[in-house]
Amino acid sequence: MKDFQYMVEQFADLRILRYKIDGFESLPLRQKLYIYYLAEAGLSGRDIIWDQNNEYNLWLRSCLEYIHGKIELSDPDFDLFEEFYKRVLFANGLHHHYSTDKLKPSFNTETLNKWTASLSKDQVDQLGCKDALEVFNRLSKHLFDNSHLSKRVCQDEDKDLVQNSASNFYKGVTQKEAEDFYKSQMDEQNPEPVSYGLNSRLTKDKEQIAEEIWKVNGTYSKAIERIVFWLRKAAEVAENEQQKNVIDLLCQFYEIGNLEIFDQYSIEWLKEQEGAIDFINGFIEVYGDPLGFKATWESLVNIIDQEETQKAKVISENAQWFEDHSPVAINHKKEEVTGVSMKVINAIMLGGDCYPASPLGINLPNAEWIREVHGSKSVSLQNISHAYEMASLTSGVIEEFAYSAEEIELHKKYGALADHLHTHLHECVGHGSGKLEPGVRSDALKAYGSVIEEARADLFGLYFIADKKMMALNLIPNMDVARAQYNAYIRNGLMIQLARIEQGANIEQAHMRNRQLVCKWVLEKGAQNNVIEKVEKKGKTYFKINDYLQLRQLFGDLLIEIQRIKSQGDYDAARSLVESYGVQVDKHLHNEVTTRYKGLGVAPYSGFINPKLDAIVNNEGAIIDVKISYEESFIEQMKRYNTEYGLLS
Numbered sequence: 066m067k068d069f070q071y072m073v074e075q076f077a078d079l080r081i082l083r084y085k086i087d088g089f090e091s092l093p094l095r096q097k098l099y100i101y102y103l104a105e106a107g108l109s110g111r112d113i114i115w116d117q118n119n120e121y122n123l124w125l126r127s128c129l130e131y132i133h134g135k136i137e138l139s140d141p142d143f144d145l146f147e148e149f150y151k152r153v154l155f156a157n158g159l160h161h162h163y164s165t166d167k168l169k170p171s172f173n174t175e176t177l178n179k180w181t182a183s184l185s186k187d188q189v190d191q192l193g194c195k196d197a198l199e200v201f202n203r204l205s206k207h208l209f210d211n212s213h214l215s216k217r218v219c220q221d222e223d224k225d226l227v228q229n230s231a232s233n234f235y236k237g238v239t240q241k242e243a244e245d246f247y248k249s250q251m252d253e254q255n256p257e258p259v260s261y262g263l264n265s266r267l268t269k270d271k272e273q274i275a276e277e278i279w280k281v282n283g284t285y286s287k288a289i290e291r292i293v294f295w296l297r298k299a300a301e302v303a304e305n306e307q308q309k310n311v312i313d314l315l316c317q318f319y320e321i322g323n324l325e326i327f328d329q330y331s332i333e334w335l336k337e338q339e340g341a342i343d344f345i346n347g348f349i350e351v352y353g354d355p356l357g358f359k360a361t362w363e364s365l366v367n368i369i370d371q372e373e374t375q376k377a378k379v380i381s382e383n384a385q386w387f388e389d390h391s392p393v394a395i396n397h398k399k400e401e402v403t404g405v406s407m408k409v410i411n412a413i414m415l416g417g418d419c420y421p422a423s424p425l426g427i428n429l430p431n432a433e434w435i436r437e438v439h440g441s442k443s444v445s446l447q448n449i450s451h452a453y454e455m456a457s458l459t460s461g462v463i464e465e466f467a468y469s470a471e472e473i474e475l476h477k478k479y480g481a482l483a484d485h486l487h488t489h490l491h492e493c494v495g496h497g498s499g500k501l502e503p504g505v506r507s508d509a510l511k512a513y514g515s516v517i518e519e520a521r522a523d524l525f526g527l528y529f530i531a532d533k534k535m536m537a538l539n540l541i542p543n544m545d546v547a548r549a550q551y552n553a554y555i556r557n558g559l560m561i562q563l564a565r566i567e568q569g570a571n572i573e574q575a576h577m578r579n580r581q582l583v584c585k586w587v588l589e590k591g592a593q594n595n596v597i598e599k600v601e602k603k604g605k606t607y608f609k610i611n612d613y614l615q616l617r618q619l620f621g622d623l624l625i626e627i628q629r630i631k632s633q634g635d636y637d638a639a640r641s642l643v644e645s646y647g648v649q650v651d652k653h654l655h656n657e658v659t660t661r662y663k664g665l666g667v668a669p670y671s672g673f674i675n676p677k678l679d680a681i682v683n684n685e686g687a688i689i690d691v692k693i694s695y696e697e698s699f700i701e702q703m704k705r706y707n708t709e710y711g712l713l714s
């Protein structure tokens with residue numbers, strides 16, 4: 066078999082990647098079926114997100130698809146059109162998935178007119194227009210009139226957020242009317258409030274404000290009926306009774322539209338921890354609504370990553386050993402510590418708002434009272450982050466910023482393993498380690514608390530990844546893994562992460578601050594012994610680690626100090642450490658890094674093509690196997706989805 070291709074293509078500001086599901090082929094048929102039905106349910110809601118993003122998106126998608134089929138490859142503007150079409154497909158509509166600004170085509174209206182004129186009578190009819198000119202007029206207004214639909218989610222507080230957002234959550238109502246409507250619904254006394262407005266569009270008709278509910282026999286019925294159909298089939302082959310119960314509640318919610326049922330479903334979903342396969346399917350995140358009431362539709366089908374979950378478990382089970390051997394002061398250690406058990410999962414099918422741009426981790430449900438009473442499920446998507454790492458190996462970033470061929474080699478060999486292990490140490494034992502001195506409040510470090518906390522967990526991981534215990538626990542084959550992690554951490558903390566900061570700005574984000582803090586501190590403290598050396602080669606800056614053992618010692622020293630700061634609630638020391646090492650950007654180096662990074666031409670945003678699942682059916686019509694394949698191109702998959710799951714267009 067040829068090497069798996071993680072990197073597929075790049076256009077505009079987007080990179081398209083593939084992710085892989087190891088071990089799918091050897092799953093028992095019943096689990097394959099469960100995944101297959103959940104995946105179908107997850108793809109059936111595709112058109113909902115398109116319509117939620119903007120009321121014209123589905124029309125626009127058909128229009129662009131017809132034109133794409135008509136333009137000759139020899140047309141000098143074919144590439145311009147195809148790039149725009151692919152950008153719209155990536156964004157699930159006319160607005161950029163991240164900035165929410167309207168996408169601008171690079172072709173002009175004249176060219177567009179030529180293309181729309183070539184549409185067939187049948188296509189013009191399908192688009193609900195009387196002639197090609199009407200198609201052109203409507204399309205050019207959407208694409209070229211900058212005052213029309215300019216922003217999907219308006220965040221400008223000086224404007225009416227509802228009326229200036231192109232998303233399709235409100236029709237004919239003002240921001241004030243929407244806010245008043247939901248204020249009047251809310252019961253402040255209820256300790257278990259539903260998520261008001263989560264699954265509906267708010268409309269006004271003849272002064273009457275009402276909700277159109279997204280449910281069976283309501284808005285989006287055709288898509289939701291199909292989702293329910295596949296969910297019911299999934300329930301028949303579920304792994305356990307609780308999964309059946311969860312699916313049943315979700316179907317009831319889709320059928321009735323009652324948000325109390327949605328909360329019951331969320332609680333039962335939270336409790337289901339036994340099965341290997343899990344899923345999300347529904348109206349979940351509210352970032353697409355400037356008022357934060359309406360949820361976009363999303364889906365994810367996933368399976369536990371046994372190997373990585375096992376590694377995390379080994380670390381978590383040894384939490385007491387780590388605590389006992391940590392370098393921090395004895396009175397800052399916990400006498401008894403329990404590790405956090407973390408579930409590592411692999412994505413199998415992304416849908417709705419999770420596709421093609423995917424999250425890296427999930428922490429649900431969102432309802433605050435459910436989180437307080439019942440907790441939340443937190444998982445990281447292993448194969449998605451792995452695909453990012455593998456694609457970055459071919460992006461040239463390592464070659465650009467690593468000092469030597471040996472460092473590059475080490476990264477390619479152990480970079481991914483080292484990074485995962487560091488994450489496990491950070492999450493499973495790092496955060497949970499250490500204790501406060503009597504009388505110290507957990508919020509004593511105020512605004513500096515989160516940076517100090519992240520630095521503490523990172524340092525815990527950096528210190529122990531280079532411990533012989535890692536080999537004894539069979540987590541690493543040799544100490545080169547720790548060297549790879551030290552190289553990567555220093556390279557990123559002192560250089561690469563600066564590429565994400567705008568010129569002239571300082572570091573704001575807590576994780577970025579903590580990384581720079583750690584790196585600059587060890588750089589300074591190790592200067593006398595030349596532990597880390599700043600080298601210039603052909604006008605480019607590099608950081609080269611000369612002494613890994615001493616570097617580990619320095620990580621340990623900083624861990625002692627940071628733990629002391631936390632344990633004693635030493636606000637002044639926290640502020641001084643963060644402000645001196647974590648915030649200020651070296652302007653000269655920042656400039657150099659930005660230029661070098663830009664020179665690599667790596668697109669800033671990424672998204673994924675799903676694998677294709679095919680049911681193999683015997684003569685009696687029974688499914689005897691589910692085959693997985695990864696051959697589709699981005700545009701092939703998108704067009705297939707438009708056809709097979711185009712339930713609302």
Ligand code: ZN
Nearest residue numbers: 491496519522
């Ligand atoms: Zn953390």
